[in-house]
Amino acid sequence: MVKNKQLQPLVTSSTSHLWRRSRWKSSHQLRRINENSDWFERSFVGGAFKELDSGVDEETWKKNWSLVPVKKRNRIEEKVKSVQADELKTMWEKIDVVHEARSLMAKYV
Numbered sequence: 001m002v003k004n005k006q007l008q009p010l011v012t013s014s015t016s017h018l019w020r021r022s023r024w025k026s027s028h029q030l031r032r033i034n035e036n037s038d039w040f041e042r043s044f045v046g047g048a049f050k051e052l053d054s055g056v057d058e059e060t061w062k063k064n065w066s067l068v069p070v071k072k073r074n075r076i077e078e079k080v081k082s083v084q085a086d087e088l089k090t091m092w093e094k095i096d097v098v099h100e101a102r103s104l105m106a107k108y109v
Helices: 016-042 044-052 058-067 070-108
Strands: none
Touching (some): 016 044, 044 058
């Protein structure tokens, strides 16, 4: 039978810095996970999942997305950024065409 032993605290003064670092690292990783899922939800990809209504609720596809390896998620994020940059470029080209058309109409009216 075990005699009464004094329980040692999990965090002692000599290990408190490790605990703080571990706790910071955990909260930092959680924040990064939330940030990663936030961009996904705000992007057209997340919107497409919502609009498709494939019988999978939002919480399920968010959970499934969080299970995808970080490298693969980062690759998708880079593709999303590239598409958004192309969309921005196209928008500026459209604005330029409209501006040119208005200038021509003003010139000949």
